[in-house]
Amino acid sequence: MLDTVLNVGLNDSSVCGLAKSTENDRFAWDSYRRLIQMFGNVVLDIEKKEFDDVFDAKKKQKKAKLDTDLDAKALKEVIEEYKKVVKKHAKRDFPQDPHEQLVMARDAVFRSWNNDRAKTYRRINNISDDLGTAVNVQAMVFGNLGETSGTGVGFTRNPATGEKEFFAEFLMNAQGEDVVAGIRTPLNISELKKIMPAVYNQLRDITTRLEKHYRDVQDFEFTIQDGKLYMLQTRNGKRTGIAAVRIAIQMVNEGLITKEEAIFRVEPNQLYDFLVPRLDEKSGKVEVLATGLPASPGAAVGQIVFTADEAVQKAGHGKKKNPVILVRAETTPEDIHGMEVAAGILTSRGGMTSHAAVVTRGMGKCCVAGAGDVHVDERTREMRVKGQVFKEGDWISLDGTTGRVIKGKLNTLPPSADDPELQMLLSWAEPFRKIGVRANADIPRDAIQARAFGAEGIGLCRTEHMFFAEDRIPHMRAMILADNEKERRVALKKLLPMQREDFLGLFRAMDGLPVTIRLLDPPLHEFLPKREELMVDIATLPNADAKLKKSLVEKYRQFGAKAAGDLKKVLSNLLGRVEDLHEFNPMLGHRGCRLGITYPEITEMQARAIFEAAVAMTKEGGKAHVEVMIPLTATLKEMAHQAGIVRRVAEEVFKEKEQEVHYLVGTMIELPRACVVADEIAKEAEFFSFGTNDLTQTTFGFSRDDINKVLPTYLGEGILKQDPFQVIDREGVGELVRMGIERGRKTRPHLEVGICGEHGGEPSSVEFCHQVGMDYVACSPFRVLTARLAAAQAGAGDKLKGEAGRTK
DSSP, rough: OOOOSSTOOTTHHHHHHHHHHHTTTTHHHHHHHHHHHHHHHHHOOOOHHHHHHHHHHHHHHTSSSSSSOOOOOHHHHHHHHHHHHHHHHSOOOOOOHHHHHHHHHHHHHHHHGGGGHHHHHHHHHHTTTTOOEEEEEEOOOOOSSSOOEEEEESSSTTHHHTSSOEEEEESSOOOGGGGTTSSSSOEETTTHHHHOOHHHHHHHHHHHHHHHTTSOOOOEEEEEEEEEEEEEEEEEEOOOHHHHHHHHHHHHHHHHHHHHTTTTTOGGGGGGGGGOOEEEEEEEOOOEEEEEEEEEESEEEEEEEEEEHHHHHHHGGGGGOOOOOEEESSGGGGGGGHHHHHHHESSSOOTTTSSHHEEEHTTTEEEEEEEEEEEEHHHHHHHHEEEEEETTTTTEEETTTTTTEEEEEEEOOOOOOHHHHHHOOOOHGGGGOOOOEEEOSSSSSHHHHHHHHOOOOEEEGGGGGGGGSSTTTHHHHHHOOSSSSSHHHHHHHHHHHHHHHHHHHHHHHTTTTTEEEEEOOOOOGSSSOOOOHHHHHHHHGOOOOOOHHHHHHHHHGGGTTSEEEHHHHHHHHHHHHHHHHOOSSGSSSSHHHHHHHHHHHHHHHHHHHHHHHHHHHHHHHHOOEEEEEEEEEHHHHHHHHHHHHHHHHHHHHHHHHTOOOOOOEEEEESHHHHHHHHHHHHTTSSEEEEEEHHHHHHTTOOOTTGGGGGGHHHHHHTTSSSSSSOOOOOOTTHHHHHHHHHHHHHHHOOOOOEEEEGGGGGHHHHHHHHHOOOOOOEEEGGGGHHHHHHHHHHHHHHHHHHHHHHHH
């Protein structure tokens, strides 16, 4: 993500000396034109495209297919044009003093610490902005001296699959960034064995020694100058989640690392790679447009965009997300923000070690690289392949596992987490895990999926989701529109058996594991048509034709409209009720326990459905582990009011059914006040579950639905390091959580504590939950694997710290 400048020191004079000393004019002038281009871009902030346009025009003029087809004379002409670009955009001549070049290049590399792509990369990977960077000044070796020279990059094992194979690519007569930038599609390293067997064997020997020394996969760069091998750098290699697991197990079996070390060789979020979708090839016609390199596995389906900025714009935020495929000739570090939001990446150039391949593997995104049959014209915003033209917004499907580019929009198939190597790694990790991992699930299908991933219960069942089903919503609306308690109870009586079956399905799916059921939480207006929609329908009614009136009758039939003549009265009554329920800030309004206190019959119905289902499960010979959660409490009296109803109904059901079931009544802690008075609330609450989505919202005063209007600026300005709705804010929200736990357990020492916001599946937040002594985290089913490994790493980290302390 930081900047590099090659060939510093060349100028109009020294380039002639270099040509003479090497007896290679083309090499010297090629090195000089590279310097001007890199220096102009990195140091003088001139768009790379300005130089690319000059170079591509010269290739077209000379009918050159490859960069290397341009001779010294053509390169001199390019250099003259490059100098004009520098003069035009930098308002100065290209510096001829080598010392001035070095000083300016050094300062530019320091400045690159704060370029946009570096800041984005640090945010994505949670790297501190305060670390700073160093500048390395190295003597040059040249891979562009001719056909006995070259440059390459590689990995000591396959970073996509984890196979133990020498994995590298190279280009002859090339320099520096040519391979990773995807300027030319490189050769597989097996070709080097044919061209220069001695160099190949030496490279194998050195890189094998490097891997054994660092005890990890190495990502290395090398240059061959006139047949002599030079190693430029090595670092621990980025790899996919599938590769990370496989390599960790291999290295344990080879005696390079311990099992304990192995669990830290996989980033928890990388386990999502085992959950990446596959293309459903039965869902549509499979017309393969091109086949590139399978750079990063999985499937991606989306609409074409041609720039990173367009990707950000079209992908959207929050509920308005649209899948996009970023299509580029090759990606550069400047594209990092677009790659972050894209569903997948397609490049027409570049190899398995190109920028696109390396970055997407680290992100866990699908990527097809080096699809040579694809021609990308970023100027006209077109992709041409097989005589077809694809424009921005057209749909394509990518298979990152096979490298196929497919026309149109295919469906995707869910993955499986039954991989034996994954299960082996998790078996090594599990003994270190001290906190439980539950899932957020509202229906049996999700609960079953969560158990398959290793969930140990349901940490949050949102009962409101059940009411939106087609057979329930009419009764829910009837309850809301009722004029009195008697009418409400009539509607609730119809919902009772449906809720009971819902809960029985969950108890069966979890078979004795804890099931935490949150009582009705959202404001009631969410179950009715939108106020603005009603006003529009009322306004259009006087001029509506027969066809429109018929459609409106169908739309509002469940509200009592049987004929067109009923519409005016029905719509007016409905709008009146919606107006009654309307709130300026509904998320802080009539919701949560406030609903149950205003309409206790709702709490009664839900409690009865829960306990009747639990008793039925017991009579079937199973076991129900019931936890009833009261939402949005802020005071002891709120908690006592709702808990009193739940406990009363429980006793009524147990007496009627002549069967008792053990249960807990607790609360969701999602308001700052609840954290402050947690010692009081714990007098009634037998467990706390921190709803950190709303707790973050009410602590910061951010609306989680509208934060994206502010967040990009806050992240760009460094006001926030991470989205607080994604990664828990330890300094603010985290301190409230810590306070709530400490005060709650002061009253009730064995108080069960968990978290049920989306933070429950984010590795850093899971570590925090471990540190503050929670009993469990809960997250969406597809984040259960991530949470399990993150929790295990947190526990193993404690062990390592303890051992370090004893050693000291």
